[in-house]
Every structure is written in structure tokens, then in C-alpha cells.
Amino acid sequence: MTGKEWLAVAGPAVAIAGWFGATIVRSWLEGTPLNGLRRFFGMRSKPGKDAKLSVIVLTAPEPKWHVGAMGKEPMLCLTILANLAHKSDIPLRIVQAYLRGTKPVGVFMPFIVAGPYDEPSIIHFSVRPIIVEGLAKLTRKVVLVDQFGNEHVTKPVTFSTVHVEPWRRGLTEEGQTIKCHICDKPISMMDLHESAAIPAHKSCVR
Numbered sequence: 001m002t003g004k005e006w007l008a009v010a011g012p013a014v015a016i017a018g019w020f021g022a023t024i025v026r027s028w029l030e031g032t033p034l035n036g037l038r039r040f041f042g043m044r045s046k047p048g049k050d051a052k053l054s055v056i057v058l059t060a061p062e063p064k065w066h067v068g069a070m071g072k073e074p075m076l077c078l079t080i081l082a083n084l085a086h087k088s089d090i091p092l093r094i095v096q097a098y099l100r101g102t103k104p105v106g107v108f109m110p111f112i113v114a115g116p117y118d119e120p121s122i123i124h125f126s127v128r129p130i131i132v133e134g135l136a137k138l139t140r141k142v143v144l145v146d147q148f149g150n151e152h153v154t155k156p157v158t159f160s161t162v163h164v165e166p167w168r169r170g171l172t173e174e175g176q177t178i179k180c181h182i183c184d185k186p187i188s189m190m191d192l193h194e195s196a197a198i199p200a201h202k203s204c205v206r
């Protein structure tokens with residue numbers, strides 16, 4: 001190639017590089033997700049599709065677990081208060097939540113994360129199997145699923161539980177019998193699960 005030919009090729013290339021550079025710099029300055037660049041490549045901009053959701057689980061009130069039941073099936077119910085934020089052009093809807101290593105069960109109330117400045121959300125969700133015993137603490141990552149099926153994973157969250165006094169569940173006197181919500185057989189005080197909101201045998205909560 002002669003010098004002239006090089007110039008013929010390099011000229012437009014430099015111009016294009018310059019245009020790209022300006023676009024990238026402008027996008028960066030304006031905080032937009034390179035829509036101009038995507039349009040140039042014929043890529044459909046899908047705002048929200050791959051939106052990065054920041055999830056910060058707040059430490060107060062403390063994340064809690066307790067045992068509930070759906071019909072006769074015990075489930076592990078979890079509550080967190082979390083600050084959620086994203087910079088996507090369209091709102092994200094959180095439609096499911098579970099702990100790593102478990103499956104979501106029961107009712108989940110979907111909620112919207114509009115953008116970067118939403119108030120913290122109280123998130124209730126329930127899972128199976130019940131992966132904690134007695135009054136132990138439970139540490140797991142929480143997975144939030146948006147309307148596109150994208151999973152947003154938190155750092156490990158430590159859940160604690162509250163001891164539910166037997167009298168809160170109808171046990172008032174020694175010798176009185178109550179029946180297990182799960183198996184319908186009588187429960188002695190010794191066998192009563194420590195934290196289940198329902199009266200249930202320790203052995204039935206799993």
C-alpha cells in the first residue's frame with residue numbers, strides 16, 4: 001500500500017473511531033447505557049433486561065426466620081428489610097425470592113423497584129426444605145428474581161429467630177394436649193418445636 005492508499009483507509013477509520021469515542025464519552029458523562037452505540041450496531045436496546053440491581057440487606061430490624069405452614073406442609077418463612085436500587089430505564093418488578101439451596105414456596109407479593117432512590121422494602125418470602133433447626137442462626141445468600149427471570153444475589157444474610165412461648169400457641173397447663181398442625185398427633189412440651197408459629201412436633205418440621 002502506498003502512503004496515499006493508507007490515508008484513504010485511515011481517514012474514515014479515524015473519523016469513525018472519533019465518533020465512537022465521542023459517543024462513549026457522552027454516554028459515560030450522561031450515565032446512559034450506550035444507547036447510541038447499540039442503535040449503530042442494530043442491537044435493540046432492552047432496558048431492564050439485564051439491569052443490575054443492587055440489594056443491600058439492612059441489619060436493623062434483623063433478618064428473621066420462622067416456621068409456618070402451607071396447608072399441612074411446613075415451610076421456612078423469611079423476612080428482610082433491604083434497600084434496592086438500579087439505573088435501568090424501566091422499573092424492575094421483583095416476582096420471586098428464595099434462599100440459595102432452597103426452592104420458593106407459598107405466596108410472594110411482587111413489588112416494584114422504580115429506580116435508584118426507592119425506600120427500603122420489607123420482603124417476606126418462604127422456602128422449602130427447612131434448612132435450620134431449633135433456634136439456630138441461618139446464614140445464606142438471598143436470591144431475588146425480576147420479571148425477566150434475572151436473578152439478583154445478595155451477600156450472605158444471617159437470619160435469627162424468636163422463641164415462641166408455648167402459651168402463645170395454646171399450651172397453658174402441664175398435661176394439656178394440643179395436636180400437631182402437620183401430623184394431627186398430640187404433642188408433649190418436649191416435642192414442641194421451639195420457634196414454629198404453628199404447634200408442631202420438632203420431627204414434623206422439616
Ligand SMILES: [Zn+2]
Binds near residue numbers: 181182184200201204
Ligand atoms: Zn407432628
